[in-house]
Amino acid sequence: xxxxxxxxxxxxxxxxxxxxxxxxxxxxxxxxxxxxxxxxxxxxxxxxxxxxxxxxxxxxxxxxxxxxxxxxxxxxxxxxxxxxxxxxxxxxxxxxxxxxxxxxxxxxxxxxxxxxxxxxxxxxxxxxxxxxxxxxxxxxxxxxxxxxxxxxxxxxxxxxxxxxxxxxxxxxxxxxxxxxxxxxxxxxxxxxxxxxxxxxxxxxxxxxxxxxxxxxxxxxxxxxxxxxxxxxxxxxxxxxxxxxxxxxxxxxxxxxxxxxxxxxxxxxxxxxxxxxxxxxxxxxxxxxxxxxxxxxxxxxxxxxxxxxxxxxxxxxxxxxxxxxxxxxxxxxxxxxxxxx
Numbered sequence: 419x420x421x422x423x424x425x426x427x428x429x430x431x432x433x434x435x436x437x438x439x440x441x442x443x444x445x446x447x448x449x450x451x452x453x454x455x456x457x458x459x460x461x462x463x464x465x466x467x468x469x470x471x472x473x474x475x476x477x478x479x480x481x482x483x484x485x486x487x488x489x490x491x492x493x494x495x496x497x498x499x500x501x502x503x504x505x506x507x508x509x510x511x512x513x514x515x516x517x518x519x520x521x522x523x524x525x526x527x528x529x530x531x532x533x534x535x536x537x538x539x540x541x542x543x544x545x546x547x548x549x550x551x552x553x554x555x556x557x558x559x560x561x562x563x564x565x566x567x568x569x570x571x572x573x574x575x576x577x578x579x580x581x582x583x584x585x586x587x588x589x590x591x592x593x594x595x596x597x598x599x600x601x602x603x604x605x606x607x608x609x610x611x612x613x614x615x616x617x618x619x620x621x622x623x624x625x626x627x628x629x630x631x632x633x634x635x636x637x638x639x640x641x642x643x644x645x646x647x648x649x650x651x652x653x654x655x656x657x658x659x660x661x662x663x664x665x666x667x668x669x670x671x672x673x674x675x676x677x678x679x680x681x682x683x684x685x686x687x688x689x690x691x692x693x694x695x696x697x698x699x700x701x702x703x704x705x706x707x708x709x710x711x712x713x714x715x716x717x718x719x720x721x722x723x724x725x726x727x728x729x730x731x732x733x734x735x736x737x738x739x740x741x742x743x744x745x746x747x748x749x750x751x752x753x754x755x756x757x758x
Contacts, residue, residue: 434705437698437709438708438709438712441709441712441713441716442712445493445712445715445716448716448720449489449493450462450465451723452485452489452492452719452722452723453465453485453486453489455723455726455727456485456727456730457726458480460480460481460485464478464481465481468481483618487616487621488613488614488616488722489719489722490621491613491616491621491680491681492613492715492718492719492721492722493715493718493719494621494625494628494715495613495677495680495681495684495718496687496714496715496716496718497632497711497714497715498628498631498632498673498674498676498677498714499517499674499677499684499688499691499714499718500688500691500692500710500711500715500717501631501632501635501669501673501707501710501711501714502631502669502674502677502688503515503516503517503687503688503689503691503692503710504695504703504706504707504710505635505638505642505666505669505670505673505707506520506670506688507692508642508643508645508646508703508706509642509645509646509663509667510576511646512577513693514689515576515580515689516685516686516688516689517677517688518584518683518684518685518686518688518689520556520557520560520576520577520579520583520584521556521559521560521580521583521584522553522556522557522560522670522671522674523553523674523677523678523683523684523685524556524583524584524588524591524683525554525555525556525559525583525587526549526550526552526553526556526675526678526679526683527549527552527587527591527609527682527683528552528590529548529549529551529552529553529555530545530548530549530552530605530678530679531591531594531595531605531609532548532594533545533548534601535594535597535598535601545620545679546623546627546675546676546679549675549678549679550627550671550675550676551675552675552678553671553674553675553678554675556583556587557670557671557674559583560576560579560580560583561579563579563582563583564576564578564579564580591609595609609682609683611681611684611685611735611736611737611738612681612682612725612736613681613722613736614733616680616681620679620680621680624676624679624680625676627675627676628672628676628677630672631668631669631670631671631672631676632669632673634665634668634669634672635666635669635673636707636708638662638669638703639703639704639705639706639707640703640704641657641662642662642666642703643701643702643703643704645659645662645663646703683737684736684737684740685737685740685741685744686740686744686745686747687714687717687718687740687744688714689744689747690717690744690747691710691713691714692706692710694713695709695713717740717743718736718740721739721740722736724739725738725739
């Protein structure tokens with residue numbers, strides 16, 4: 419009986435690893451198509467030549483300086499947003515938790531807008547720092563407001579606090595943009611969530627923080643799984659829940675702040691992807707988190723392709739595409755939660 423159970427667990431683990439490999443292959447295919455497709459399609463042969471015999475021709479320059487960097491940014495931002503959403507849902511046991519819905523992305527966006535409004539154009543490192551700072555302040559504020567409700571920081575209280583914080587932050591951001599036409603002109607496309615014209619140097623500066631956030635999240639997979647069973651159960655099993663929550667919060671801020679700095683506030687990825695993953699992997703966050711990273715990267719790079727090809731040569735904001743997918747899912751989740 420024991421050997422049968424061990425064989426079953428071994429097969430299950432092999433299937434999970436196989437799923438990650440297949441997901442990585444699908445992501446690679448999406449990356450190739452992302453480089454190929456755009457206002458002007460580029461054949462695969464020319465793409466290969468740009469890596470093996472770069473000659474500074476127009477197509478080669480477009481591949482190396484525009485489409486490849488943009489595709490890498492889409493993969494990174496998608497993975498970061500999806501993992502941060504999965505982490506928040508596991509940490510709060512709230513199926514509606516997501517950096518956009520809980521106001522964390524809005525906080526980062528407000529910090530960048532305020533910096534541009536007060537100081538004018540600044541270095542990309544300043545924008546990145548302010549995005550991290552704004553995300554952190556918003557996260558702390560939402561948690562504090564959530565604890566003020568009856569029963570403490572329950573999933574419902576956190577969701578209500580996040581919605582209120584998002585509305586408050588968005589109103590301040592809108593007021594700044596109304597007052598300053600210059601700020602609006604410089605940042606309006608970024609506020610809708612976009613990868614068009616993004617500074618690759620900024621991406622390289624933010625990338626180490628996102629990588630640290632991802633690694634920290636993956637290392638917390640086992641602890642989040644235990645915490646998801648209930649804080650009392652986790653404490654009984656000897657887990658230092660306060661330390662786990664603090665480390666998870668640091669990971670979320672790094673991931674959300676980095677994503678906002680690169681692409682602006684892109685909503686719903688962190689909400690939709692973890693639910694897609696949990697359809698196959700129910701409760702084990704040691705697998706939910708890496709699967710979320712791959713599925714989030716695939717979802718965002720496909721969305722970015724769609725923004726370029728649906729109305730080409732014009733381009734849609736990335737946030738519009740993710741909202742088209744995420745908004746119906748959000749409504750479904752809210753209705754399901756109310757029914758319970």
